[in-house]
Amino acid sequence: MILLLCLAPAVLADGLPELGDLSRIDFSPAMEQRTGESIMRDIRLHEPGYISDPEINGYLNHLGSRLLSQSSEARQNFEFFALRDPSLNAFAMPGGYIGVHTGLITATRSESELASVLAHEISHVTQHHLARQISSQSQGQLPMLLALAVAILASRSNSDLAQGALMTGQAASIQNQLNYSRDFEREADRLGLQLLENAGFDVRAMADFFERLQKYGRLYENNAPGYLRTHPLTSERIADLENRIHERPYRQVADSLDYLLVRTKLRASEGSPQDAVTEFTSQIREHKYSNEIAARYGLTVALARAQDYAKAEQEIATLRKLKADSPMIESISADLRRKQNDPAGALKILRTAQVRYPQARGLAYALTDTLLTTHQTQEALQFIQEDLQNYPNDARMHELLARTYAALGKTLQQHRAQAEAYALQGQLLMAIEQLQLAQKLGENDYFEQSKVDARLRELKQRHAEETKEMKEK
Template sequence: MRAILWFCLLLLLPAGMASADGLPDLGELERSGLSLPAERRLGEKIMAEIRRDPDYVHDAEIADYIDRLGQKLASHVEGARSGFEFFVVRDPMLNAFALPGGFVGVHTGLILATRSESELAGVLAHEISHVTQSHLARMFGAQSQAQLASLLSLAVALLAARSNPDVALGAAVAGQAAGIQRQLNYSRDFEREADRFGLDLMERAGFDTRGMASFFQRMLQFGRLYENNAPAYLRTHPLTTERLTDMENRIAQRPYRQVPDSVEFGLVRAKIRAYQATPGDAVADFAAQLKSGKYAREADVRFGLAHALLRDGRLAAAEEELAVLRRLKLESPLIESLAAQIRLQRKDTDGAIRILQEAARRFPNARALTYALIEAKLGAGLAAQARDAVAIARRELALTPGDARLYALEAKAHAALGEHLREHRAQAEAYLAEGRLDEAIMQLELARQAGDGDFYEQSEVDARLRELRQRKMELQRNERGKDPF
């Protein structure tokens, strides 16, 4: 995964860009030949590969948390920029990055390194600002379309080399990439601008702006202590004492605001820790923390220990930790999800469904609970529960259209009911939401061949298929022209 992310950063930055004396105006974006739709398509191509990697974090609770935190910041972006997507990569390296089209990724290592939610929000706000200020597109302006297409080909080679037994191929690809490794830095002007806009964004979203400065200060100190092994984030986002001083001066001019962390911040970090080591090691680590009393909040340690015990198959001990969490009166959808997971491990599907249904009523905005409820109903193996799963998925899609996971779950429910046209149609929408146009078209073709839909459903599939084929033809025309993405 590090190779993929290293490439993604490589792809974003120009092969021949000199240090800028000043920032070009936004008109450069149009003159660069890389429009916002083209930038989005490029980002989708990269994301299609990242999502296939085993280090991409599919865990709904972790993904949901980082996306909600990012969306809280993105909702305060001024102007028309929208469509941000936030995701997590399982990697101990301290890193975060922005991709073309508004995709923002963060490593689990960086999440664990933050000491407050405002610190984590500061990193996301900084990355969001690289996107809103068009730093990626403005840097693309220094490259020809041929260079961009060549870099995209290098992306595919790097991804293939990860699992290819031919070491020579991997070495050759790495050698090509190493030739432009020196260009992996944002310019200092871009970094200062991302700092400034990021601080404004944090303040509008209600976070403590000191979080950005405190995290970067700690990163800078770490980089000085381990100069030859500086955090990856510092290598791609050069940090200087001058820049940090400027950041602190700006913060000093703002009103003091102390912002408590959300309950989920500590629980998500505990869950990441519970799954990054072997089950036995994770149990020992959390037990040692409880014994020593060296923790910020007992509930976080108990939650992490419960998950580690669950992984280790020690259900009774996990239930004991859950009981302690109940006594601590911690209100969170993650606690209810943990209770449901324990019930499922006990083969008590009905009990898990009851817990998740009640939790979904209490926490209507927790998408991870909805996903878990649908999965539990499908796990019951009953037609009535599968029909309920379809109803839940459709109801939620009406509220949050474009949710690829919900479409995939709907497809799974239709498959359980033997409704193949509907299955392939829903799966097509799941692929389309992820930018996988060819796979979406293939699913619609399978839906046409299913033969189990009525006249109206068949007509809707035909219409959708014509629409997507037309979209593909337009993209192909663009590829033959000046826009390769």
């Protein structure tokens, strides 16, 4: 789903990107990327529903990468992220940013269903449907457009950004104009289905999930899922999908444990802690689950929320007996140790788990944070420096590096690390400010001074180029 929000100048003052008159926009791939980065920065900073959980977003990006590996048209980087919202929705933004509501994730009945939604959204991006839609609508029709912002915000009841953006009837009119056309939807269906099949998923899942959405929309016409408002589902589309699927061989695909745990974690995080405990306890007692490991993990999450750590530890013990193999289980096990004031126990779990699951970003962050909390700063510094060799663009790890240097009293290095974190998040002015602070501290160290000066020149030039480009557009 991609919508266009018409923002008044007062809203722009709050930090949304100024893009000028859309009727003059040459919406090139470079412009799409810049626009998407600006919108994504605002989501991270101002959208309360944005989920920074590395386990959830890490899984979505892993699933997305599996689909993208089958696309010959994905010539850009993609980022998949979740927004905490009970509504059934997903959306694609310029620059390859794809968001999914938690309500949609928890509503899926299989990993293939979730993959089908991501495959559909990926196809909207690779076919540049936003740019093509804007081109068809922009000739003299949008002279008051001052910014491009996120589609999802318009359909969410708790979005602060949407409340500021949707102030005029013209804004709603523009959104309606930019809902995906039926031709674009059919194209995304066709290409998404091919991605789904090539990546080894059950192609029937796309038609099954879309058909459930359509039935839901008919039952609750006045409160239809946001996905239906921007992705018009017709009987013709469903029939076309079913015809394409009928031509393909039957393939039954098992859900990954990662999918089951992520979906369960989100379900266990909804409502009150006690209600969640009651729900998962009932599922386990009555054997109403498709996977016992996922059900007991959900109960563990719920018990941790309810601060019933003793019972949560009992569930961890049961999970170990079931030979549950997932970094998410190690992560919550360590978290329970920390919450019970046992950082040594947490470190033991995290050190072992980090060796076993070296690519699990959540474990890397938890290990670093626990090392810093227990004042083992030199070990933390060594771990971060080694980690950044493999993940140089990890903004959160650069923030942890800044925190580590602060603990060591190395202020210049602290400012440099924080500058990198800001730069990776697209906050160039804040990054420049940090480097200017570092510049004042490096006067007697030529080597450090030269590195700071070079990076400062680079970021200033980048900021000037982006500012010039936005003004020209």
